[in-house]
Amino acid sequence: MTTLSTRAAAPILALAVVVTTAVGACSTAPLDVGSSGASPSSVSLPDGPRTARLPSADPVPVSPTPVPQLPVTVTTADNRRVTVIDVSRIVALDRYGTYGTAVFALGLGRNLVGRDIATKFPAAASIPVVTTGGTDANAEAIIALRPTVVLTDASLPSANVLTDQLTAAGIPVVTGTAERTVAGTDAQLRAVATALGIPAAGDALVARTDSQIAAARALVPRDADRPRIAFVYARGTGLLILGGPGSGADSLIDTVGGQDAGTAAGLTDAFTSLTSEGLIKSRPDVLLMMTDGLASVGGVDGLEKIPGVSETPAGRDRRIIDMDDGELLSFGARTGDVAVALARTLYGRP
Template identity: 75%
Template sequence: MTATLWASGCSTAPLDVGHATTAAVATGPRTATIPSADPIPVAESPTPRLPATVRTHDGHTVTVTDVSRIVALDRYGSYGTAVFALGLGRNLVGRDIATKFPAAAAVPLMTPGGTDANVEAIIAQRPTVVLTDASLPNAAVLERQLTSTGILVVVGDADRTVAGTDALLRFTAAALGVPGPGDQLTHRVDTQLADAKRAIPPDADRPRIAFVYARGTGLLILGGPGSGADSLIDAIGGRDAGTAAGLTDAFTSLTSEGLIKAAPDVLLMMSDGLASVGGVDGLLKVPGVAETPAGRNRRVIDMDDGELLSFGARTGDVAMALSRALYGPR
């Protein structure tokens, strides 16, 4: 199934040419959006085939016998989103802060500080299985404390890339005993990613796109290789500006010199992050931004914090929305 996607605020106009920009790329600020705030289930209340045995990323073999009370926790909201997309949203009794779509709003939050999970709060939910990975800072302590109380913990791979999406979804589906819906979900995402590839204009060069994470002007980070955003940028026909500029770390503190050297044609940000620096006007006051091709043309794409790097059930939706925002309606 392929969803219809759109982006608000798109326009096309002659551009100040940067490293690899053409008139095929839209100009001005845009917000990339997907049509459904909630992940669309591929099945309604599927019957899990249990017990389900899986090999976890930390090298253990675990057998899941009950998925009636699921806690899903990672930095990106990947597992919580997948649980809903697989049709098991009613079974979710605990979530991370990145699982923030409307259908999950009533599910108790287990990471009140943003990333560290509250062990006592998790135990209080009496989960039958906890899905998590090393993307949480206290992941090792969390697993040890939960398993000591008899709670089953399933540890997945913490890496997040477009290429790893199918494996993440199949692993989650297998652990929850719903491999059939897992196959349906991966097929849907793969179809959407293929659609996003086809949406790249044939005459477009590869614009340099810089992912900037912000929480006020005091915390500005430039994405590089392994940030996750780099794989999304590649999926929509762009080049990751941080990687092209020679960054070796996934995230590096943003400096005016580093940003000017990266010379992005487009800046990609989370919506809350953009708002935290005062929107596009405030962003242009950050040293170095106005001196980039992106700044000169106000080419800033923002997307909801809970969607942009969620990776998994909505990766295809995200890629298509970003493609529309980057190139404009086609």
Template identity: 50%
Template sequence: MTSLTPLRRRAHAGLALALGVAAAAVTLGACSSHAGGAGGAAGASAEGPCLSSDVSLSDLPLAPDPKTHQGESTACLSDTGVIPVTTDAAPVLPATVTDNQGTVVTVADTSRILALDIYGSLAATVFGLGLGDSVVGRDSSTSFAGASDLPLVTQNGHELNAEAILELDPSVIVTDSSIGPWDVVLQMREAGIPVVVTTPERNLDNVGELVGMVASALGVPSAGAELTARVTAEIQDEVAAIAAVTPSDLADRPRILFLYVRGNAGVYYIFGEESGADALIRALGGIDVAGEIGWQGMRPMTAEALVKAQPDILLMMTKGLESVGGVDGLLERIPAVAETPAGANRRIVDMSDYEILSFGPRSAAVLDALARAIYAPDASGAAR
């Protein structure tokens, strides 16, 4: 498995830093608002119910012009659970893998699994492989149905708590370098727990790589191949469905920018090329304006860059938008937003922090929810 380029290492380190600072300031944790209630709209601040997924995107009343539509909206998943590829997974153990850091790790027991990262995608992958019943704890980003009631092993948002981990007596830990402190990870290894470190990179193109590593480490490679095939097909089908409603003329396609904010911490980032947000925007049929202005990775926002980008739509995390007091607060705190078409039209699309960049088994559902908010906002049931 190839290692990350220096650029990507810096990009993901920047995301971890930004989220870590924000978490400490606003206590991003496992709040009840994203635990998956009766409505199933985990993490969303929508005032209406999510649109049922049995209505295809092409059958919805589309916005006449996604570039000039006025009003904010929330993208939300109608079902926050993870469907496993098998209900009788039978790991073949011991399993030996060389992880993303070049460490040879042997896993002899998968009865008590911890899967921890800043995105919640590793736990979703374990559940997708059919090993959800063996997961004994969770990080603050793992909030999907079936996992939200597990004991929390992070504190102050995304900080690993060594005592909480050891109390759960895990037989194996799957993690990556997006979550820390790293000393805690090393402490787990010193305690004799097998720790498998995956790539921290998350995008639509490396889902199979991530699933493959987790599946191999847990002794279920065949389930990994099946899950990869399923997720890949789902993503391809969703991208095709989105393409069918995307304006054919590039000039008519929405110009989209991913803005990460944590108002209480004074954190304002633009996510550009190699951040994962760029692949998300392209899959949604939009034009990645951060890439147009040469924005690499995750970097602190400047008013000049925001105005230069001139986005039609801003993608944001729900709690980030809430941290600045909603759209009104965003326009007040960042006056440059008002100088963009997105700000003038209040065209902000937010989605749960724990879903929007959680590339993995739910990638197609995330794309579908965002596409509905972008191309059929008046039909989404989530317009505010």
């Protein structure tokens, strides 16, 4: 167990698939941070690599057999009025797996007939994936599934075209907000539940999620400086990206009492290429990664060989936390579970 000394830098990054697409639009300018001054912290964090795990591999339904009250008419995030009359065949598509996870957690998993690649928990394994290449939705493949409603949002680059194509085919398309934050979780869950005609199940899921988030925050040590946590996306040693404001990871890090290293270093983009010098100067106390991303660089030993990593406080103490790609930034129905698992792993709590 090591007591950290965190430092504040002067102003001056799927899911495997979740972030792969985002990287295409990230800033390629290397991060360069200025010199930093020491600021003692009483936060005590366990050394060594750890994996944050959820208590259940699958989302736990709040109701095993909710009865949809239909028809229902909703206003979508893109300001359309959509009437849903049947939820017996649902297709859920977004970059994060948020909607597919919500459908299962609301108790309608048996009705899901098509999913995105980020909806990857065991109970969804047999459901067809209709996002080719990760985030490109195939309209013909979706139509072939005969969906009675499609849930999606602008986190998919083809969302607008897809909506037009499916609407022209007579399929109700409910689009939600593409923003993913802990604060926006309740509204997002209620919107999905309302569109599926099960608002009571949505209220129950929100209550459960809020309780879990509160439990995660209760695990944060009081009256201590916040550990600096860098969310690093990797796909091999040639692609290392640091999360910044709006990455989604920043919101999760804040919830568990951390300070997002990219934001603290002055990033303005959600994802930014990182130089070894910038990584060293940003001085992360903890590196947070997706499990597949960590494996792609050769695990912790391989990560330590990447220039700059071993020269950070996180690298020196091998303080790396990984979490399943389909869970870490999924947001929505599993936000509370993720926050609790991450807080317990971060602070070494049972």
